Amino acid sequence: MDLNDLLGTIFSFENYAELLPLVTNSLIAGAILGLVGGLVGMFVMMRDMAFAVHGIAELSFAGAALALLLGANVVWGSVAGALAAALVLGLMGASAKDRNSITGVLMPFGLGLGILFLALYEGRSANKFGLLTGQIVAVDSVQLGLLAGCAVVVVIGLAVIWRPLTFASVDPAVAAARGVPAGRLSVVFMLLLGLSVALSIQVVGALLVLSLLVTPAAAALRVTSRPTLTVVLSVAFAVLSVVGGILLALAGRLPISPYVTTISFLIYLACRLIGWRRTVAASRARRPKPVAGPAPVR
Amino acid sequence: MPAKQNTAEPVVRLRAAGLHFGDRVLWEGLDLDVAPGEFLAVLGPNGSGKTTLLKVLLGLQQLSSGTVEVCGHPATRGSRLIGTIPQQKAFPGNTPLRARDLVALGIDGHRWGPRLFRRRLNERVDALLELVGATGYAERPVGVLSGGEQQRLRAAQALSDDPRLLLCDEPLLSLDLHHQRAVSALIHRQACDRGSAVVFVTHEINPILQYVDRVLYLAGGRFHVGTPAEVMTSETLSELYGSPIEVFRSNGRIVVVGMPDTVEHHHGAEAASHDALAGS
Numbered sequence: 001m002d003l004n005d006l007l008g009t010i011f012s013f014e015n016y017a018e019l020l021p022l023v024t025n026s027l028i029a030g031a032i033l034g035l036v037g038g039l040v041g042m043f044v045m046m047r048d049m050a051f052a053v054h055g056i057a058e059l060s061f062a063g064a065a066l067a068l069l070l071g072a073n074v075v076w077g078s079v080a081g082a083l084a085a086a087l088v089l090g091l092m093g094a095s096a097k098d099r100n101s102i103t104g105v106l107m108p109f110g111l112g113l114g115i116l117f118l119a120l121y122e123g124r125s126a127n128k129f130g131l132l133t134g135q136i137v138a139v140d141s142v143q144l145g146l147l148a149g150c151a152v153v154v155v156i157g158l159a160v161i162w163r164p165l166t167f168a169s170v171d172p173a174v175a176a177a178r179g180v181p182a183g184r185l186s187v188v189f190m191l192l193l194g195l196s197v198a199l200s201i202q203v204v205g206a207l208l209v210l211s212l213l214v215t216p217a218a219a220a221l222r223v224t225s226r227p228t229l230t231v232v233l234s235v236a237f238a239v240l241s242v243v244g245g246i247l248l249a250l251a252g253r254l255p256i257s258p259y260v261t262t263i264s265f266l267i268y269l270a271c272r273l274i275g276w277r278r279t280v281a282a283s284r285a286r287r288p289k290p291v292a293g294p295a296p297v298r
Numbered sequence: 299m300p301a302k303q304n305t306a307e308p309v310v311r312l313r314a315a316g317l318h319f320g321d322r323v324l325w326e327g328l329d330l331d332v333a334p335g336e337f338l339a340v341l342g343p344n345g346s347g348k349t350t351l352l353k354v355l356l357g358l359q360q361l362s363s364g365t366v367e368v369c370g371h372p373a374t375r376g377s378r379l380i381g382t383i384p385q386q387k388a389f390p391g392n393t394p395l396r397a398r399d400l401v402a403l404g405i406d407g408h409r410w411g412p413r414l415f416r417r418r419l420n421e422r423v424d425a426l427l428e429l430v431g432a433t434g435y436a437e438r439p440v441g442v443l444s445g446g447e448q449q450r451l452r453a454a455q456a457l458s459d460d461p462r463l464l465l466c467d468e469p470l471l472s473l474d475l476h477h478q479r480a481v482s483a484l485i486h487r488q489a490c491d492r493g494s495a496v497v498f499v500t501h502e503i504n505p506i507l508q509y510v511d512r513v514l515y516l517a518g519g520r521f522h523v524g525t526p527a528e529v530m531t532s533e534t535l536s537e538l539y540g541s542p543i544e545v546f547r548s549n550g551r552i553v554v555v556g557m558p559d560t561v562e563h564h565h566g567a568e569a570a571s572h573d574a575l576a577g578s
C-alpha cells in the first residue's frame with residue numbers, strides 16, 4: 001500500500017453527498033453522546049475516576065457481547081453490564097484506593113467474559129469488532145430512541161445532583177459538615193456514569209470510552225476554572241470529537257474510533273499548550289522583578 | 299470581655315460524654331456547656347481527640363457514652379446552625395472552581411437542582427470575600443491559591459450562615475502573622491457581635507489569648523476545663539501530662555516548657571522561643 005492508498009483509506013470523500021443522509025442517525029447519536037460525555041467527564045475528573053470508567057467499560061462490553069450472542073438488544077446488554085459494574089464500584093469502593101483495586105480485579109474479568117462471548121458468536125464479525133472499537137452505521141431509529149432516552153435520564157439526573165455532588169467531590173469535609181449525603185450521591189453518580197459508559201460504547205467502543213468521558217473534560221480544565229465555562233467547553237470538545245470523527249470516518253474503510261480519539265487528543269494538546277502559555281504569562285505578570293534568593297541549581 | 303449570657307440556654311451541652319476507639323480512650327466524663335458568645339479554645343497534643351470532638355458536635359461521630367446537644371437538640375448531621383472551618387487540606391491544582399465559587403458552595407452547595415437567584419448569591423459572596431480580605435483573588439482558581447489564601451476562604455464559608463456555633467479546626471495554620479490576627483479577630487467579632495459560640499481548636503494559644511474565655515485542654519485520655527489563667531499553669535499541665543511542665547508568662551504570652559518528647563506542641567513562630575528556653 002503506497003502513501004496515496006493509505007491517505008485514500010483514511011480520508012476519502014467519494015460519494016460523500018450520498019453517504020451523508022445514511023448517517024444522520026449516527027450524527028444525532030454522536031451529538032447526544034458528546035453532551036453526556038462532556039457533562040459526566042467533569043465529575044470523572046473531579047473525583048479522579050478515569051480508571052473506574054475503563055473498568056466499567058469492559059464489563060459493559062461483556063454485557064453487550066452476551067446480548068449479541070443471545071440475539072438480544074446490544075444496547076440493553078451493555079447498559080446492564082455497565083450498571084452492574086457501576087453498582088459494585090459505588091457500593092464497595094468508597095475510597096479512591098479501594099475503587100482502583102476493585103477496578104483492577106473487575107476489568108480483566110469483564111474483558112475475558114466479553115472475549116468468550118464473542119468467540120462463541122457466529123454472526124458478522126463487523127458486529128464483534130464494533131463493540132471494541134466503535135461503529136457508525138449501526139445506529140438505527142430504535143436504538144437512537146433508546147440512546148436519547150438514556151441520555152435524558154443522565155442529563156436530568158446530573159442537573160439535580162450537580163451542586164451537592166460538586167461540593168462533595170471537591171470539598172468533602174465541609175460538605176459532610178453541611179449534611180450533604182456523600183455516600184448516596186456517590187452511588188447515584190456511579191449509576192449515571194454506568195449509563196453514560198454504556199451509551200458511549202455504542203459509538204467509540206469499549207476500548208476508547210475514555211476519549212469521550214475523560215479527555216474533553218481534562219482539556220477544558222487546562223484552560224479555565226470557571227465552573228460554567230469548563231462545562232460548556234467540555235461538552236463542546238466532546239461533541240466536536242464525536243461528530244467530527246463520524247464525518248471523517250464516513251467515507252473511509254476504517255472504524256470511527258481513531259478519528260474520534262485523534263480529534264479529542266489534539267484538542268487536549270492544544271488546551272495544554274494554551275494553559276501552559278497562560279501560566280507562564282501570569283507568573284511573569286505577577287513577579288515583575290525576580291526576587292533575590294538562593295542561586296538556582298543548574 | 300465578650301458579653302456572656304450565662305443565663306441563656308447553652309449552645310453546646312455535653313454530659314458525661316466519653317469517646318473511645320477500641321480500648322483507646324480519647325476522653326471520658328466530659329461535662330461542658332458553651333454559652334452563646336463564648337470563645338472556647340481546645341488545646342492538646344496530636345491525636346488527643348480535638349478534631350473528633352468537633353465531629354461529635356457536627357453529628358458525624360457518635361459518642362461512646364453520654365449525650366451531646368447543640369442549641370437544645372441532639373447533634374445531627376447537616377445542622378444549619380453550625381459553621382465549620384475544617385482541618386486544612388489543600389485543593390488539587392485542577393479543581394474547576396474559583397475562590398468565589400468555593401465560597402458560594404459553602405452557602406448553597408447542599409441544595410439540589412440548578413442555581414436560581416444568582417444575583418443575590420453573588421452579593422453575599424462578595425460581602426463574605428470582603429470580610430476575610432479575599433476580594434483581591436476572588437476570580438483566581440482555588441487550586442493555585444496559597445494555603446493561607448485557601449484558609450481565608452474557609453473562614454468565609456464558615457461565616458456564611460451567621461452560625462450559632464462556629465467550629466474551627468486549627469484555622470490559623472499556615473496564615474502569616476497579619477492574617478492570623480485578622481482571622482482570629484474576625485472569629486472573635488462573630489462571637490461578641492453576633493453571639494455565636496466558638497469552639498477553636500489550636501496548637502498555639504498566644505494569637506487568640508486575648509479572646510479566649512475558657513480553655514479545654516485534652517491530653518492522654520484526660521482533660522481540664524477552665525479559664526486560661528486556671529488551665530495554663532505548671533500544676534495543671536504537669537498533672538495532665540503526668541510529667542513536670544513549666545509555664546511562663548511574659549508580655550502577655552504563654553510559653554510552655556518541658557512537653558514530653560512524643561508530643562508536639564509548639565510550632566511556627568513560637569518554636570524558636572520554646573527551643574531557646576528548653577535548651578537552657
Ligand SMILES: Nc1ncnc2c1ncn2[C@@H]1O[C@H](COP(=O)(O)OP(=O)(O)OP(=O)(O)O)[C@@H](O)[C@H]1O
Binds near residue numbers: 324344345
Ligand atoms: N473513626 C476512627 N476509628 C478509629 N480511630 C479513630 C477514628 N477517628 C479518630 N481516631 C483516632 O482518634 C485519635 C484522635 O484523632 P483526632 O483527629 O481527633 O486528633 P486531634 O486531636 O485532632 O489531633 P491533631 O492535633 O493531629 O489534629 C487518633 O489517634 C485517631 O487515630
Ligand SMILES: [Mg+2]
Binds near residue numbers: 348349467
Ligand atoms: Mg485534628
